Amino acid sequence: MERNEFELIADLTRRFPARSERAGIGDDAAVTVPPGAIAVSVDSTVDGVHFDRGRSAPATIGRKALASALSDLGAMGAAAGEAYVAIGIPADLEDDAWDGICDGIAAVAAESGVSIAGGDVTRSPHLFLTVTVVGHGDSPDGLVGRWGAEPGQVVVVTGELGGAAAGLLLMSGRADAGVLSEAVTGALRARQLDPTPRLTEGVALARAGAVAMIDLSDGLASDAGHVAAASGCRLQVELPRLPLQEGVREVAAAAGLDAVELAAGAGEDYELLACIPTEGVNGARAELDRLGTPLTEIGEVTEGVGASFVDADGRPRALSGFDHLRSV
């Protein structure tokens, strides 16, 4: 990397042109006029911790850094606004890698309708990206925290689970694909490498009445517990109802693991878990149908504390996390 800080900023200004006159790279700060309330979230990804620079495609590093940050906005029901990207650049980063990372960020920004409005470039012994995302809501009441769940409400989840963990099992060689088609295993790997932030789904769920939401980055077992703790009630999840991504059962079996436990215990699927009053569920499902994303009832909110997980016959099952199955 021969270019200095100013040349890199000039490069970013060219790559990420301002979408409005007021929000652009190259001043001391970007100026925007939010429509009402804003939701702000920050996520860092670090070489050797969240990805491996020697093995990950640069575009994938950039895509996942922005996508995982945007996932938090989805969990608030916030509309995409601006993103700010701080990059720590090691001296030996190749120009191609820089280009790839920037291209990956730009692609996810375009797909999500988010504007790259600023950031920072600095030298660093290790490659890292810190992405700050700003989402928009008409008012604070239109944005959904983790703390609004109440007994009697329904627990729903978007999309399908377990794919990110199964993808990691395949890529790390801890499971083989057996008779699964390339389409199926490719989708599992893509879920791990290139998650889709559920931004429009989050806005739709908020509009349909969701009162507590979280994105499944740590895994259902852990994340449902976060909602329960913040809301002061219990989330009871029926494990057989979890919507598993195609191929998760086979990959889990090949690795000697229980597929449902894998889907509940491992993270990085970046689906949304929401708590919603019973009367809102059909409307929410209709909204998500229109987006092509399934919505599945997986449990209910009850009096009590924490998240609990039950089998088909109602017997409680203890779930452990699968920290060793997260790329993080």
Added chain:
Amino acid sequence: MERNEFELIADLTRRFPARSERAGIGDDAAVTVPPGAIAVSVDSTVDGVHFDRGRSAPATIGRKALASALSDLGAMGAAAGEAYVAIGIPADLEDDAWDGICDGIAAVAAESGVSIAGGDVTRSPHLFLTVTVVGHGDSPDGLVGRWGAEPGQVVVVTGELGGAAAGLLLMSGRADAGVLSEAVTGALRARQLDPTPRLTEGVALARAGAVAMIDLSDGLASDAGHVAAASGCRLQVELPRLPLQEGVREVAAAAGLDAVELAAGAGEDYELLACIPTEGVNGARAELDRLGTPLTEIGEVTEGVGASFVDADGRPRALSGFDHLRSV
């Protein structure tokens, strides 16, 4: 560092209590309702690049990380709003160092009236901090970019220059203090280690009619050029008018350097340079007097390009940057 991510977030939630119900740590994102326009800026500081973890006091690392980020809000004339702190934590970071960094951040936040509303903690091979700051303005027109300077306006600078570079010369042993008092040399070192963001000064300058501003992080020679380039005109600075911090002349002489060139060429004083119509200067100076901060006219905006620097007799002087005198 024995604590995991969730324990560290709990620690941060205790250290940085929410100042309003909507803006707090521990949800997917912090929710705020800005009063009008927002200015957003991001700054990373990295061990081995911006500070040396083995030699810098942890509180100083935290203080400077937040202060230098807030300086960019000062340069916009934005009022302090929220800050979001992402920290990359190496496995061998001592608990005392974590505490010190957090204490330093908390102290500058309290001094500046900024709320720590969120952030991220992650493992990292190297210690780094990425600070995102959000400042507030009534409207976009009340926030000051770099691009509004016009010929005939006056170039002013807040406070005093050269102190950060002189402090670094002292600390690195490249100059000795001679007969300077401990009070004077201590103030020079403090300017380097613990800069003060000119937040209230920036708001006052914006209110008094400043039309282009920048904070002097890279150094006057470089930063005046940024304003000139963004505004499409020339900034002509009379070097003898630069307000030098006490002791800068002596330290520069001890290092065999020209004091004025040092003050103009080296960075990190974090004072503000502003361009303001002639009729606004007295009002601006009166405002800053009330804050106890000097305001000095150092030149004028003319037709042309770039920044130019002239001696007392009007002869142009070429200035080179002092990159080797920046801790960055």
